[in-house]
Amino acid sequence: MIKIYLLTALLSTSLLLPSAATAQATKMTLEVNTGAPVLSLDYSPDGKRIVTGGQSRNITIWDAVSGEQMLVLKGHTDDVVTVRYSPNGRYIASGGVDNTLILWDAITGDILRKLTDHTDYVRDVAFSPDSKLIASASWDGRSIVWETFSGIKVATIDAHHDNVTSVAFNPKGTELLTASGDRSIRAWDTKTWQQKYVLLGHTDEVWDARYSPNGRYVVGGAWDNTARVWDTETKQMIYTFPAHVSDTWTVAFSPDGQLIATGGGDHKVKLWDMATGLLITDVSGTLHSAEVESVMFQPDGKSLASVSRDGTLKLWRMPTTDDRVAACMTTGMQQWSVRGEFEKTDDFQRRMDKKEKQADQLTRECRDKIINKFGNTVDWQAFVVGPYDADSETYLLQSRMFGDRYRIKVPPRDAAKVRDNFAKTSYGIPSFDVENNTVVLKRVDVTIPIDDYQKTYTIFR
Numbered sequence: 509m510i511k512i513y514l515l516t517a518l519l520s521t522s523l524l525l526p527s528a529a530t531a532q533a534t535k536m537t538l539e540v541n542t543g544a545p546v547l548s549l550d551y552s553p554d555g556k557r558i559v560t561g562g563q564s565r566n567i568t569i570w571d572a573v574s575g576e577q578m579l580v581l582k583g584h585t586d587d588v589v590t591v592r593y594s595p596n597g598r599y600i601a602s603g604g605v606d607n608t609l610i611l612w613d614a615i616t617g618d619i620l621r622k623l624t625d626h627t628d629y630v631r632d633v634a635f636s637p638d639s640k641l642i643a644s645a646s647w648d649g650r651s652i653v654w655e656t657f658s659g660i661k662v663a664t665i666d667a668h669h670d671n672v673t674s675v676a677f678n679p680k681g682t683e684l685l686t687a688s689g690d691r692s693i694r695a696w697d698t699k700t701w702q703q704k705y706v707l708l709g710h711t712d713e714v715w716d717a718r719y720s721p722n723g724r725y726v727v728g729g730a731w732d733n734t735a736r737v738w739d740t741e742t743k744q745m746i747y748t749f750p751a752h753v754s755d756t757w758t759v760a761f762s763p764d765g766q767l768i769a770t771g772g773g774d775h776k777v778k779l780w781d782m783a784t785g786l787l788i789t790d791v792s793g794t795l796h797s798a799e800v801e802s803v804m805f806q807p808d809g810k811s812l813a814s815v816s817r818d819g820t821l822k823l824w825r826m827p828t829t830d831d832r833v834a835a836c837m838t839t840g841m842q843q844w845s846v847r848g849e850f851e852k853t854d855d856f857q858r859r860m861d862k863k864e865k866q867a868d869q870l871t872r873e874c875r876d877k878i879i880n881k882f883g884n885t886v887d888w889q890a891f892v893v894g895p896y897d898a899d900s901e902t903y904l905l906q907s908r909m910f911g912d913r914y915r916i917k918v919p920p921r922d923a924a925k926v927r928d929n930f931a932k933t934s935y936g937i938p939s940f941d942v943e944n945n946t947v948v949l950k951r952v953d954v955t956i957p958i959d960d961y962q963k964t965y966t967i968f969r
Contacts, residue, residue: 536795537811538823540575542568546815547801548590552614553597555807560815561588562801567602567612570821572806572813581617583610590632594639599656601642603630609644611656621659625652632674636698637681645675651686653701663701667694674716678723679887685726687717693728695740707738709745716758720765722887725782727768729756735770735780749780749787758802762826763809764909765885766878766947771800777814777824781832783881784874788835791824828945829878836874841867879940882947888938891967893930896923903927905967910949916967925958926965932957936964 544564551558557578558570567581567588586605593600593614600612609623609630628647635642641662643653651665651672665672670689677684683704684696693707693714707717712731719726725746729735735756737747752772760769767788768780777792777800791812792800798817805812805826812824827835844866847856882888886909894904894912902915903926918926936953951968 535825536792536822537825538573538575538821540570540821542819542821545798545801545817545819546821547587547817549802549804549813549815549821550592550600551804551806551813552593553595553807558813558821559591559593559600560821561591561602561604562815562819563587565604567591567600569614569617572811572823575821579617581612581619583612583619583622584608586629590630592633592635594635594642594656595637596639599635599639601633601635603633603644603646605629607646609633609642611642611659623652623654623659625661626650628671631672634675634677634684636677637679641677641681641698643675643677643684645672645686647671649688651675651684653684665696665701667703668692670713673714674718676718678719679721680723683719683723685717685719687714687728689713691730693717693726693738695726705740705743707743707745709736709738709748710734715756718759718761720761720782720885721763722765722885724884725761725765727759727761729759729770729772731755733772735759735768737768737782747780747782747785749785751778751780752776754799757799760803760805760812762805762812763807765887766832766882767805767826769803769805769812769814771803771814771816773799775800775816775818777803777812779812779827781836781878782885783878784832784836786836786839788827788832792822795822796820829875829942829947830945832878833871833874836877837867837870840870840874844870875942879942879947882940883938888949889933889935891930891933893927896927898923913969914949914967915969916954916965918965922958922963926956929957934962 546560546562549560558572561567565584569579584604588602588604590603600614603609607626611621626646626648630644630646632645642656645651653663654661668688668690672686672688674687687693691710695704697704710730714728714730717728726738733752735749735751738745751770752774754773756772758771771777775796779788781788796816800814800816803814815821891905891907894906896903902917905914906912934955938952939950941950953966955962955964
């Protein structure tokens with residue numbers, strides 16, 4: 509059964525809310541009852557399809573808008589616990605309790621290869637960014653890497669002291685991340701397959717670990733009920749989110765790196781803010797009735813999908829920048845409104861008389877914090893040179909993050925060299941702002957090599 513919801517609501521800014529967690533900035537936009545517990549999902553790279561796997565032993569591809577079933581893939585002989593699309597959209601990889609990793613043709617549903625190297629169930633799979641490699645995580649304590657096209661084994665990683673629970677490549681394909689029941693997250697060099705670093709801090713089995721879209725951060729979810737975030741440059745833990753009152757099963761970064769979604773054994777899906785370190789909203793409330801096994805953002809960041817052992821696939825609308833600011837302000841006001849242990853009644857009342865002014869100040873501070881930290885989490889520098897307009901002496905720049913709204917002014921004498929050398933661009937300090945409820949780049953100076961010189965230009969809207 510499919511239910512489509514056309515509901516919209518903004519996060520309330522009421523100061524009477526007992527907690528920011530009680531406000532729901534998201535609303536369910538689609539519900540699919542699959543008929544069996546669902547354990548994993550993924551979006552196709554174009555965001556038009558969702559693939560799921562679970563205790564039906566089959567893999568199902570759904571239309572991401574209508575929720576209609578498009579294709580059923582049959583080949584596993586036990587529960588399917590992981591499914592992933594390749595970045596080029598040509599393949600689907602799946603792993604299950606039958607100890608098998610299967611590579612499928614994503615269009616026809618044909619089985620291309622079965623890999624049976626693991627001696628226990630395959631907990632997770634991941635493709636490299638260029639889709640040329642596929643890695644597994646298994647309960648047998650190993651991660652294995654194969655060439656996708658040939659099936660040739662490239663590497664076997666056997667350095668954890670317990671089961672390997674998740675696996676992920678960083679956006680550049682230079683690192684492979686593994687998480688384990690030994691409470692550690694480890695990064696491996698994809699050229700040498702030697703360990704690069706270890707991220708420690710979880711106090712129970714780590715069940716999921718993912719890179720941010722720009723590769724700067726790693727988030728882990730564990731049976732200690734938390735989600736923890738590390739900076740991959742400093743290797744320092746920067747956040748510990750008290751994510752769930754039961755195990756944290758799944759974590760995911762939004763495509764812009766601003767949000768972290770978590771799902772847990774308490775049946776909940778939650779959203780956390782990378783700029784403020786605060787809970788934005790309890791996404792699902794009581795709408796899931798069993799453990800949430802997997803969450804995944806739509807590639808354009810407009811929706812979040814979750815699947816549960818209750819047999820449902822649900823899609824949720826994402827909060828806006830205003831929702832994030834309101835959540836931050838509400839939490840700040842709750843803290844500010846607590847009467848101090850040694851605060852006199854008159855002093856407390858005088859402070860409460862300034863509540864409206866304090867709320868406005870906190871709103872500005874929260875907004876500035878989101879703007880100022882935007883550049884650290886987003887891969888905003890991924891511009892591509894488009895066509896040149898000789899009359900205005902500008903190149904159109906295209907960006908996955910910002911679309912084609914930006915230009916760079918270049919005199920005709922430098923136009924060909926700027927286009928040829930744009931990949932060598934060095935970016936200055938960007939200026940961001942909020943427009944139409946979204947953080948946008950206002951302008952940034954860039955330096956591009958022209959002949960033997962470095963020339964500075966400005967990217968603007």
